Amino acid sequence: MVNSDQFIAVESCHFSYLHIRLCFVLNCFASVETVKA
Structure with missing residues (x-):
């Protein structure tokens, strides 16, 4: 039995x-998008 x-x-x-x-x-994705823009 697991203690709840x-x-x-x-x-x-x-x-x-x-x-x-x-x-x-x-955050990584946002950084990549910022660099590409």
């Missing part, structure tokens, strides 16, 4: 990681 508090903590960590990755990709 522990599960929530893991999920929020995972979400934060994905959010950081997404921001990084979007």
Whole structure:
């Protein structure tokens, strides 16, 4: 049985990681678009 508090903590960590990755990709893409423009 998984402790729900522990599960929530893991999920929020995972979400934060994905959010950081997404921001990084979007920033890179924005930089490339700026250079091309």
